[in-house]
Amino acid sequence: MKLYNTLSRKVEEFIPYEKDNVTMYTCGPTVYHYAHIGNLRTYIAEDILEKALNYLGYNVKRVMNITDVGHLSSDADTGEDKMVKGAKREHKTVLEIAKYYTDCFKKDCEKLNIKWPETVVPATSLIDYYIEFIKELMNKGYAYLANGNIYFDTTKLDDYYKLTNHNEAELISGVRDTVEEDENKKNKTDFVLWFTKSKFEDQELKWESPWGLGYPGWHIECSCISLKYLGEKLDIHCGGVDNIFPHHTNEIAQTESYIGKKWCNYWFHAEHLNDATGKMSKSKGEFLTIDLLESKGYNPLAYRLFCLGSHYKNQLVFTFDSLDSTENAYNKLLNKVKSLKKDNSQIDQEAFDKYNNSFKSALEDNLNTSNALTVLYDVLKSDINDNTKLALVESFDKVLSLDLLKKEKIDDELLTYINEMIEKRKIAKSNKNFALADSIRDELLSKGIILKDTREGTTFEVNK
Ligand code: AMP
Ligand code: ZN
Numbered sequence: 220m221k222l223y224n225t226l227s228r229k230v231e232e233f234i235p236y237e238k239d240n241v242t243m244y245t246c247g248p249t250v251y252h253y254a255h256i257g258n259l260r261t262y263i264a265e266d267i268l269e270k271a272l273n274y275l276g277y278n279v280k281r282v283m284n285i286t287d288v289g290h291l292s293s294d295a296d297t298g299e300d301k302m303v304k305g306a307k308r309e310h311k312t313v314l315e316i317a318k319y320y321t322d323c324f325k326k327d328c329e330k331l332n333i334k335w336p337e338t339v340v341p342a343t344s345l346i347d348y349y350i351e352f353i354k355e356l357m358n359k360g361y362a363y364l365a366n367g368n369i370y371f372d373t374t375k376l377d378d379y380y381k382l383t384n385h386n387e388a389e390l391i392s393g394v395r396d397t398v399e400e401d402e403n404k405k406n407k408t409d410f411v412l413w414f415t416k417s418k419f420e421d422q423e424l425k426w427e428s429p430w431g432l433g434y435p436g437w438h439i440e441c442s443c444i445s446l447k448y449l450g451e452k453l454d455i456h457c458g459g460v461d462n463i464f465p466h467h468t469n470e471i472a473q474t475e476s477y478i479g480k481k482w483c484n485y486w487f488h489a490e491h492l493n494d495a496t497g498k499m500s501k502s503k504g505e506f507l508t509i510d511l512l513e514s515k516g517y518n519p520l521a522y523r524l525f526c527l528g529s530h531y532k533n534q535l536v537f538t539f540d541s542l543d544s545t546e547n548a549y550n551k552l553l554n555k556v557k558s559l560k561k562d563n564s565q566i567d568q569e570a571f572d573k574y575n576n577s578f579k580s581a582l583e584d585n586l587n588t589s590n591a592l593t594v595l596y597d598v599l600k601s602d603i604n605d606n607t608k609l610a611l612v613e614s615f616d617k618v619l620s621l622d623l624l625k626k627e628k629i630d631d632e633l634l635t636y637i638n639e640m641i642e643k644r645k646i647a648k649s650n651k652n653f654a655l656a657d658s659i660r661d662e663l664l665s666k667g668i669i670l671k672d673t674r675e676g677t678t679f680e681v682n683k
Contacts, residue, residue, distance in 0.1 A: 220275055220583045222455075223532055225463060225486040226382055230585050233485060236452040241277045243269060244445040244483075245336060246458040246466070249286040250320035251305030254327055256507045256522060256537065257492035257499035261459040263523055264489035264531035264586070266333040268457065270618040271582040281336040282448045287317035288342050288424055289414075290437040296401060296411045303421060313423045317341070327509045330519040332620035338448050342440035345447065346426045349435045352443050352477060353412045361476040365403040367416035369430055371473055373408040382468050382486060410469050411436035438469040446474065453483040460488045489531045495538055507537065515539075520621050521546035527588040527619065549621070552599075556612055556623050559605040566610050570603040574611050582618065591619070633681070637668055641677045644670075 220233045235241045245265050248254055254262075272279050292298030305320075306313045321341075328335055353369055356362040361375050373379045400407070403416075414422075415433035425432045445453055458467060467486060474482045492499055494507065505511070509519050525545040529535045574594055581590035598611045609624070616623045640659050647655040660670050669680045 220272070221585050222485055222487065223585050224484075225467075225488050226484075228384070231485070233454075235277070235454045236484070239277055241272055241279045241454045242449040242452065243272075243279055243281040243455045243457065244441070244449060244453055245281065245283040246441055246456075246462055247283040247285045247339065248320070248324050249290045249301050250317045250324065251290075251301040252320060252501050253506070253508045253510070254324050255499050255501055256509065256512070258459070259327060259331060259333075259509065259522075260492040260526050260535065261457075261489040262328065262333050263331060263526045265457045265487070266331075266620070267527070267531075267586055267588060267618060268455070268487060269334065269336075270620065271586055274582060274618050275579060280338075280449060282338040282340065282445060283336040284440050284444045285317070285321055285339060285341045286437065286440065287313070287321075289435050289440065296436060300422065303423060306423065307421075314343075317343075327519075330509055330513075331523050332520065332622065334620075340444045340448065342435070342444070343424060345440070345443055346435065348443045348447060349413070349439050350426075350428050352439065352446075352473075354429065355477055356412065356473060359476065361473070362412055363405065364430060365405070367431060367433075368403055368411055369413040370404055370409045371412055371469065371476075372405060373410070373472060374406050376472055376476070379408065379472055380468065382471055383464050408465070410438060410465060412439055412473070438466055439473065441466070442470050442474040442477070446478070451478045451480070451482065455485045455487050456483045457487045457489075460490055463488055490534045492526075492535050492537055495536065499537075512542070517542060517546055518549065521549045524549045524552075524592075524621060527592060527621075529589060531586060531588070552595075552621075553623065555599050556609075559609050559612075561609060562604075562606060564604045564606050567603050567607040570601070570607055571610060574598050574601075575614060578611075578615055588619075591615070595619070633668070637663065637679055641670070641679070645677070 221230050222233045223229070224231045245262075248258060269279050269281055287302060290301045292301055292304065302313045302317065305316045309316055311319075325335060327333075353362060356371065357364075357369070360372075362369050362371050364370075401411075413428060413430060413433050413435055415428070415431040422434060425434055445456070456467065456470075463486075471482065496503075499507065509522070512522055513519060521542060522545075525537075525542055526535070528545065574597065577597075578591055578594045581587045581594060584590065595612070595615050598608055598615075601608070612623050640663055644656045644659040647653070647659065663670060663679070667681055671678045671680065
């Protein structure tokens with residue numbers, strides 16, 4: 220498989236530390252607000268990466284953090300604390316909003332068929348480990364104490380900028396949305412490992428440390444969570460392009476100083492989704508969330524298809540007009556798949572392998588999802604038999620996750636059962652046994668099957 224690696228600024232052959240087994244770390248959301256559809260574009264790209272690796276035969280061990288402490292409104296450790304700001308806005312505690320927005324993010328992922336990583340770790344759960352990590356960096360001479368805070372000394376490294384294009388001035392001005400400067404730092408790129416002299420009197424969450432009551436800086440969580448759950452050999456680290464500097468640059472600096480060797484080999488960054496006015500924002504204009512798209516009648520999976528239609532390394536502009544055309548295309552695609560009839564004919568193995576190999580080649584080509592979709596359309600247009608088409612669609616959907624065969628699955632596995640239950644309920648109702656009729660309805664509901672009584676009889680809908 221070939222992947223674009225931000226570290227080498229090249230598309231490279233992907234070779235994991237251990238043959239067939241891949242370790243993958245994802246920077247999770249800062250849970251102070253809903254995720255916007257831009258954030259979710261990055262998580263869709265990472266989901267495709269994990270599923271493509273699985274499809275190509277790798278086992279993937281994946282970990283994601285949840286940022287519930289330490290992320291300030293400027294990535295350069297200045298501005299307000301995002302979690303405290305969110306809690307104030309909603310008159311709740313930091314932990315309450317962290318829980319609420321983590322649950323919302325999880326629901327968004329479910330709606331978009333983004334697989335929840337097997338290990339998800341809130342930043343606040345590993346404070347002791349951060350303290351040990353910082354102590355070790357101080358022992359090794361990479362960190363210093365200044366006015367109560369602990370900073371990483373970036374001048375100790377020759378290759379601090381190795382993840383970026385080394386354009387120092389541009390990088391620094393890019394992350395500053397305030398002119399405020401931290402006077403305690405020896406160098407302007409030094410970053411906070413542990414805050415004690417906080418300018419936030421109202422900082423809610425604080426922990427005892429050798430340097431006083433305080434809380435961790437933002438970058439340390441990802442280094443420590445990754446080391447703890449995935450070890451010192453990390454294959455792929457993911458995030459959006461805005462994470463390259465300073466977040467991932469600082470992660471590399473502190474982790475490699477701590478372990479004394481190279482840490483992560485491949486840095487995967489998804490480009491941004493922009494709206495018509497430019498950068499997507501949680502505070503300005505219409506706050507574009509999956510719930511908002513749903514309230515306007517869109518299927519979240521049409522948004523997933525919208526993202527798959529473009530390459531993750533290209534910026535993408537969101538407009539409702541383009542979502543309209545993607546939703547049309549999505550419905551046509553579903554109808555086309557629905558029209559395929561399962562019969563007893565043999566799978567045409569040669570055709571299956573040919574299309575499957577083209578699909579794999581598209582994935583191997585730095586996750587070319589739009590070419591992968593073209594292979595799907597080629598299959599549907601081809602003259603191979605329906606059984607072979609269905610087998611290919613089912614296979615491709617393991618990666619695309621567009622629920623292309625959902626209706627088929629319901630027909631096969633559930634239809635008989637649902638029809639029997641509907642019949643039983645009808646009989647119960649005609650015998651005036653409403654308690655039984657209601658319990659049948661509830662039992663189906665608990666399985667996500669919603670009954671609808673119409674003049675023509677009872678119909679149903681299945682929710683995931
Ligand atoms: P945050 O919750 O701010 O920590 O961001 C969560 C993820 O979304 C990170 O990986 C960011 O890099 C990514 N991200 C932020 N803005 C955008 C955007 N407009 N388009 C795509 N990804 C984004
Ligand atoms: Zn991170």
